[in-house]
Amino acid sequence: MRRDRGAREHRRVLHVMQAAHIGGAERHLLDLLPRLRANGWDARFYGFTTLDEARFPPALRGTGVPVTVDRVSRLFSFDVIRRVARAIRGFDPDVVHTHLFYGDVAGQAVSVFKRVPSVRTIHGSLALWPSRRERAAAWVVGKMARRTIAVSGHVADFARRSHLAPETRIRIIRHGLDPGEWQSTRADRVDARARWGIDQDAIVISCSSRLVAGKGQDSLIESASIARRSVPGLTVLIAGGGPEKPALEALAARLLPASACRFVGELSDVRPLLWASDIFAFPTLPSLGEAFGLAALEAMAAGLPVVASDLPSLRELVDDGQTGRLVEPGNTSALAAVLVALAAAPDLRQAMADAAVRRVKESFSVDRMVDATVETYEELVVRKAR
Numbered sequence: 047m048r049r050d051r052g053a054r055e056h057r058r059v060l061h062v063m064q065a066a067h068i069g070g071a072e073r074h075l076l077d078l079l080p081r082l083r084a085n086g087w088d089a090r091f092y093g094f095t096t097l098d099e100a101r102f103p104p105a106l107r108g109t110g111v112p113v114t115v116d117r118v119s120r121l122f123s124f125d126v127i128r129r130v131a132r133a134i135r136g137f138d139p140d141v142v143h144t145h146l147f148y149g150d151v152a153g154q155a156v157s158v159f160k161r162v163p164s165v166r167t168i169h170g171s172l173a174l175w176p177s178r179r180e181r182a183a184a185w186v187v188g189k190m191a192r193r194t195i196a197v198s199g200h201v202a203d204f205a206r207r208s209h210l211a212p213e214t215r216i217r218i219i220r221h222g223l224d225p226g227e228w229q230s231t232r233a234d235r236v237d238a239r240a241r242w243g244i245d246q247d248a249i250v251i252s253c254s255s256r257l258v259a260g261k262g263q264d265s266l267i268e269s270a271s272i273a274r275r276s277v278p279g280l281t282v283l284i285a286g287g288g289p290e291k292p293a294l295e296a297l298a299a300r301l302l303p304a305s306a307c308r309f310v311g312e313l314s315d316v317r318p319l320l321w322a323s324d325i326f327a328f329p330t331l332p333s334l335g336e337a338f339g340l341a342a343l344e345a346m347a348a349g350l351p352v353v354a355s356d357l358p359s360l361r362e363l364v365d366d367g368q369t370g371r372l373v374e375p376g377n378t379s380a381l382a383a384v385l386v387a388l389a390a391a392p393d394l395r396q397a398m399a400d401a402a403v404r405r406v407k408e409s410f411s412v413d414r415m416v417d418a419t420v421e422t423y424e425e426l427v428v429r430k431a432r
Contacts, residue, residue, distance in 0.1 A: 056088040062153035063145040065093030065100045070340040071169040072102045080109040092133040121148040154190040163426035167195040170337045197338045200359040222415030228347035230321040238322035249389040252323035257288030262329030271301035272382035277389045287312040320348035328354040351398035369402040
């Protein structure tokens with residue numbers, strides 16, 4: 047029997063997504079869901095995975111969000127749809143909010159059948175749906191979702207051009223962070239550098255992302271080998287895991303001394319990496335279809351100048367010459383020149399760092415992200431109640 051929604055103390059929203067490692071979409075939910083709960087919404091997560099051990103669910107549970115995860119044999123199957131239907135029936139949410147391709151397909155299909163208002167967030171663009179079948183499914187999902195959240199203006203434009211959602215249903219809600227949660231003390235910096243055995247006077251360039259083709263870590267390594275001719279103490283810290291790790295390690299071993307490039311693995315908390323750093327690099331390539339660049343925003347919140355690829359989504363984050371620098375994607379000489387220039391200018395780095403923190407506070411606050419998300423939910427709940 048359906049529960050009496052009018053008698054509820056809190057509105058309910060169920061987030062649905064395949065559960066795996068921690069990337070941009072997962073870090074977004076780690077910020078969003080606990081705050082939704084603090085703002086009066088009973089936000090919960092249902093995930094499904096083919097992995098024996100997925101890192102995201104325990105991390106989300108650690109924030110106090112109720113989490114249910116099912117192990118499945120395939121992500122695109124009737125079994126997944128059946129399990130999502132069971133999760134929605136058991137929780138009886140006011141809104142279902144889906145993320146990433148497989149979560150969208152199963153969650154939106156069940157939401158339509160159950161007549162539950164639905165939202166989906168598009169976290170990527172060009173490389174999101176590589177096959178014809180996936181593009182067709184994404185188009186159908188866009189017609190099902192009552193609202194489509196785009197994480198940047200770039201993604202919203204992509205959704206419009208690709209007819210992934212009706213124009214009137216698209217809402218741009220950029221990721222938000224609280225810089226107060228990312229700032230460090232001098233002691234934090236000393237401890238972070240000691241963790242990886244880095245000299246306190248070294249110039250550290252960090253990069254945090256999945257180690258997959260298109261993220262550009264190879265360009266960073268090649269650029270660092272050039273930059274070290276002018277800055278011998280320059281050190282690179284690369285966080286993350288993925289299929290490209292062996293090739294990247296081999297490239298670093300060929301071009302750099304062992305102490306000049308450290309692969310620190312997947313970090314449940316990237317703040318120590320940022321606290322140990324002087325500059326953050328985000329050298330992603332156009333082929334990846336970068337939607338937002340949450341890792342770059344995290345670095346800005348932590349008070350770092352960001353050197354990023356000159357791409358539409360990253361132009362929305364990085365104010366070239368003010369909060370960091372934008373460089374031609376894949377141009378290792380240009381990236382090396384910028385790294386050398388910033389390494390030699392501590393006052394400029396500090397000015398960019400201060401400007402980066404101000405930009406996060408003014409344009410990417412977590413309160414703005416949460417308020418806009420709640421407003422989107424309430425549009426649907428109020429509309430359904432009429």
